[in-house]
Amino acid sequence: MSGLTSLTLKAALDGLAAKSFSSEELTAAHVKAVADARALNAYVLETPDKAMEMAKASDARRAAGQAGPLDGVPLGIKDLFCTEGVRSTAGSKIIGQFIPTYESTVTANLWRDGAVMLGKLNLDEFAMGSSNETSAFGPVVNPWRKTGANAQLTPGGSSGGSAAAVAAELCLGATATDTGGSIRQPAAFTGTVGIKPTYGRCSRWGIVAFASSLDQAGPMARTVEDTAILLTSMAGHDPKDSTSLPIEVPDFASFVGKSVKGLRIGVPKEYRVEGMPPEIETLWEQGIAWLKEAGCEIVDVSLPHTRYALPAYYIVAPAEASSNLARYDGMRYGLRAEGANLTETYENTRAAGFGAEVRRRILIGTYVLSAGYYDAYYVKALKVRRRIADDFEQAFQKVDALLTPTAPSAAFQLGENADDPVAMYLNDIFTVTVNLAGLPGMSIPAGLDAAGLPLGLQLIGRPLDEATLFTLGGAIEKAADFRAKPQKWW
Amino acid sequence: MAIDAATVRKVARLARLAQPEETVDQLARELSGIMTWIEQLAEVDTDGVEPMTSAVHVALPMREDVVTDGGDPDKVLANAPRSVGGFFVVPKVVE
Numbered sequence: 001m002s003g004l005t006s007l008t009l010k011a012a013l014d015g016l017a018a019k020s021f022s023s024e025e026l027t028a029a030h031v032k033a034v035a036d037a038r039a040l041n042a043y044v045l046e047t048p049d050k051a052m053e054m055a056k057a058s059d060a061r062r063a064a065g066q067a068g069p070l071d072g073v074p075l076g077i078k079d080l081f082c083t084e085g086v087r088s089t090a091g092s093k094i095i096g097q098f099i100p101t102y103e104s105t106v107t108a109n110l111w112r113d114g115a116v117m118l119g120k121l122n123l124d125e126f127a128m129g130s131s132n133e134t135s136a137f138g139p140v141v142n143p144w145r146k147t148g149a150n151a152q153l154t155p156g157g158s159s160g161g162s163a164a165a166v167a168a169e170l171c172l173g174a175t176a177t178d179t180g181g182s183i184r185q186p187a188a189f190t191g192t193v194g195i196k197p198t199y200g201r202c203s204r205w206g207i208v209a210f211a212s213s214l215d216q217a218g219p220m221a222r223t224v225e226d227t228a229i230l231l232t233s234m235a236g237h238d239p240k241d242s243t244s245l246p247i248e249v250p251d252f253a254s255f256v257g258k259s260v261k262g263l264r265i266g267v268p269k270e271y272r273v274e275g276m277p278p279e280i281e282t283l284w285e286q287g288i289a290w291l292k293e294a295g296c297e298i299v300d301v302s303l304p305h306t307r308y309a310l311p312a313y314y315i316v317a318p319a320e321a322s323s324n325l326a327r328y329d330g331m332r333y334g335l336r337a338e339g340a341n342l343t344e345t346y347e348n349t350r351a352a353g354f355g356a357e358v359r360r361r362i363l364i365g366t367y368v369l370s371a372g373y374y375d376a377y378y379v380k381a382l383k384v385r386r387r388i389a390d391d392f393e394q395a396f397q398k399v400d401a402l403l404t405p406t407a408p409s410a411a412f413q414l415g416e417n418a419d420d421p422v423a424m425y426l427n428d429i430f431t432v433t434v435n436l437a438g439l440p441g442m443s444i445p446a447g448l449d450a451a452g453l454p455l456g457l458q459l460i461g462r463p464l465d466e467a468t469l470f471t472l473g474g475a476i477e478k479a480a481d482f483r484a485k486p487q488k489w490w
Numbered sequence: 491m492a493i494d495a496a497t498v499r500k501v502a503r504l505a506r507l508a509q510p511e512e513t514v515d516q517l518a519r520e521l522s523g524i525m526t527w528i529e530q531l532a533e534v535d536t537d538g539v540e541p542m543t544s545a546v547h548v549a550l551p552m553r554e555d556v557v558t559d560g561g562d563p564d565k566v567l568a569n570a571p572r573s574v575g576g577f578f579v580v581p582k583v584v585e
Contacts, residue, residue: 101565199545242550311528331580333569342581351508359507366505382541384534422527438545
């Protein structure tokens with residue numbers, strides 16, 4: 001059956017419930033699409049046998065009247081999530097052959113609700129990157145191309161595999177993670193929807209750690225409603241993660257389609273940055289107009305410390321990463337490169353196993369945490385982080401949510417920013433503030449630029465107020481009526 | 491602050507990352523570029539500001555001090571580079 005891969009996740013669930021098709025048929029169509037799309041390099045591991053087995057089990061559950069909320073729906077899993085018995089690499093050589101003996105809580109929640117796994121999705125190494133070029137498996141290629149051009153574009157990062165797989169209809173939805181923008185920027189670059197929930201909504205247990213005070217899992221899919229359905233399954237308290245919040249998970253999908261009348265939307269003036277393409281400015285104005293038309297009140301707000309968010313992030317995140325990645329020492333799991341003594345074995349293992357960007361961040365992190373620099377850099381950054389969080393707190397006394405662009409550009413060419421780390425870091429200028437403050441943020445496709453590439457708008461919400469983001473995201477989605485799809489070339 | 495080659499060697503040593511000598515100068519330039527960009531944080535007035543270490547305002551939960559996991563050496567050793575008889579095999583530590 002063709003056309004099954006083009007369904008929304010919601011429509012697929014409805015079709016399964018109505019017995020219009022089986023999960024086996026739905027999954028088989030996706031398995032074929034995945035195998036036909038290897039040119040995109042979105043999947044680093046395809047698990048077709050497991051997928052078909054899970055689909056059969058799902059059909060049996062449905063026949064027995066025991067279908068869960070996601071039963072029979074094929075998903076892709078970012079390779080940062082540990083999956084029991086299935087190779088999980090974090091896009092790194094250092095755990096390139098790692099086969100977990102346990103399942104991450106988020107993926108366990110998805111399987112509990114009946115979802116089917118198609119395979120593991122490519123990502124920047126340890127989720128450190130904005131273009132997918134730091135992956136040990138090579139970059140994912142964006143299914144989108146500029147009109148009339150053949151140049152290969154980045155799908156963004158670090159969840160580039162998730163974004164490309166969703167955009168190219170290689171799954172109905174995907175898991176992703178976001179430490180500084182790794183869900184929202186790839187969503188914007190591929191015309192898909194992605195939400196990073198409030199820090200603590202999703203358990204981090206079994207997700208390979210990058211920067212633990214910033215990392216958060218979230219879904220990517222082709223509609224706002226689909227991400228709401230997925231997040232409802234993924235989220236929830238987990239005693240195995242002490243930062244996981246012991247609070248109820250609402251039925252997020254029930255907030256999509258509600259009226260936005262009377263909601264106050266903040267527009268932060270500091271997000272008008274120099275060098276931003278006029279098309280992004282125009283799209284932002286368009287988004288403001290859509291929400292106004294739908295009955296929102298638009299309020300100018302100021303987040304004065306915005307410009308310090310990226311430099312603060314590039315102290316906090318590498319510091320936490322250097323500490324987290326100390327565990328990769330070649331002793332208990334992963335790669336080991338022998339040396340003449342123990343220290344040399346450590347040094348050789350880590351030099352051979354980590355790629356250039358990961359090594360660079362470990363060095364920065366080690367430097368800012370080292371004696372004599374700890375207060376000047378690390379503690380200073382934590383204080384600036386507080387200033388940034390305070391800015392949001394003040395803004396949220398006046399508004400219910402904020403509207404900004406997601407990224408300062410459309411998808412760029414693979415290789416374009418590879419030689420300049422700081423230029424690459426600037427991709428996260430609009431998204432990183434949200435991670436530092438622990439807030440929920442969502443990217444919604446809102447239009448195409450002149451070259452035919454998708455652009456996204458970002459909504460930022462109060463802590464734990466994902467519900468309002470789903471309502472507002474639904475309103476933007478409806479107004480934007482974004483139906484463009486990448487032309488199939490793969 | 492500019493990071494020189496000696497600092498790169500020292501930090502690489504602390505991070506247990508073998509750093510081929512021919513790459514040290516290039517890396518020093520890259521890291522200096524990043525750290526110079528980060529220097530702008532000095533402009534922010536942070537007098538009296540409490541460092542923010544966590545995004546959630548909740549006290550860490552306590553749990554009963556009981557064994558909740560373990561007793562499965564095969565799983566623990568499943569991904570070990572080398573293991574023998576239920577033990578990790580590691581390089582000699584004491585000379």
